[in-house]
Amino acid sequence: MAVRAAAGAAGRLRGRAGGPALIVCYAHGGGLGHLTRIRAYLHTRGLTGEPVTILTGSPFAGDPRVLSGQRIRSAPAGLGRDDLTRWVRATLAELRLRELVVDAFPAGLSGELSAAAVPPGTRVVHLARLLRWDAYRPLLPPEPLEFAQTWLVEPVGGAHRAYLDAVSSAVAPLALADPPEPRPAVPVEPGGWLIVHSGPAAELTQLVAYAQDIAAIEGARPYLTLVSPSRPDALPPEVAHRDVYPAWPLFAEADRIITAAGCNAVRQLATWRERHRMLPFPRRFDDQYARAARARAATP
Structure with a gap:
């Protein structure tokens, strides 16, 4: 009920002149995960028809399969924290936004977001996920x-949750749903396994090796397909490569899906937990190890 009410309130946001309000989503990070989450958030909240601008440094923002119908603004490359803060402040003032949605990092990836950066009267929303809070806290x-409103797209606890409670008028869970997609044109081979990750190349190679190790342990000889935006040079010739986005519509037909332990992968594969195998990777702030442990504990 709280989610539905919030969605209705967002739909009623309008500019002072009666025009549609501008929503700005701040997803300043280099990966694909931020954009996938923003995409799911806009669909879940029923905001896909609203005027939306996304501030991001991700190279995937230019892919029309990832973001369609939203304006993209990127900060100049190489800005330090202070210069990025100034760019954010000037950009938000120029956009005349009514709502700012801050993904993952409550103060931005480098601590560039503060109360001073946001124009007065802006409603600020946070999408919270697991963080290595001790590593991130010095940036606040x-x-x-x-x-x-802070929406918890996955549970967080301890000092992280205490901070969110202190700076938020409301904190509640939000189950994200991805936009519906047509049946993928790329079929999954019968009995096939998928390895799904957006990179970098070294991690793709590790996931492929992990999938091969699992197959050997299980005594299986599956047809392996790597689903990724790029094909690593070291990909074994017996492993197929497909550039498919989004990948989740393929999951129902795969016998195994091997991924890292990112927030979106674990969320999207909750329905097929028994088929999911994950290899967490170290991240500066994301806690893939805690997420993987939690998901494994929930697997029957």
Whole structure:
């Protein structure tokens, strides 16, 4: 009920002149995960018809399969924290937004977001996921953002949750749903296994080796397909490569799906937990190890 009410409130947001309000989503990071989550959030909240601008540094933002119908703004490359703060402040003032959605990092990836960066009267929303809080906490500014709503796209606890409670008017879970997709044109081979990851190449290679190890342990000889935006040079010739986005519509037909332990992969594969195998990777702030342990504990 809370989610439905919030979606209705967002739909009623309008500019002072009666025009549609501008929603800005801040997803400043280099990976594909931020954009996938924003995409799911806009669909879940019923905001796909609203005017949306996405601020991101991800190279995947230019892929029309990932973002369609939203304006993209990227900061100049190589900005330090102070310069990025100034760019964010100037950009938000120029856009005349009514709602700011901050993904994953409550103060931005480098601590560039603070209350001073946001124009007065802006409703600020946060999408929270697991963080290595002890590593991230030193980036928090003296004047933090105050969130009208924090949505927990996965449970967080301890000091991280205490901080969100302190800076948010409301904190509640939000089950994200991805936009519906047509049946993929690329079929999964009968009995086939999928290895799904957006990179980098070294991690793709490790996931392929992990899948081969699992197959050997299980005494299986599956047809392996790597689903990734790029094909690593070291990909074994017996492993197929497909560039498919989104990958989740393929999951129902695969016998095994091997991924890292990113937030979106674990969320999208909750329905097929018994088929999912994950290899967590170290991240500066994302806690893939805790997420993988939690998912494994929930697997029957």
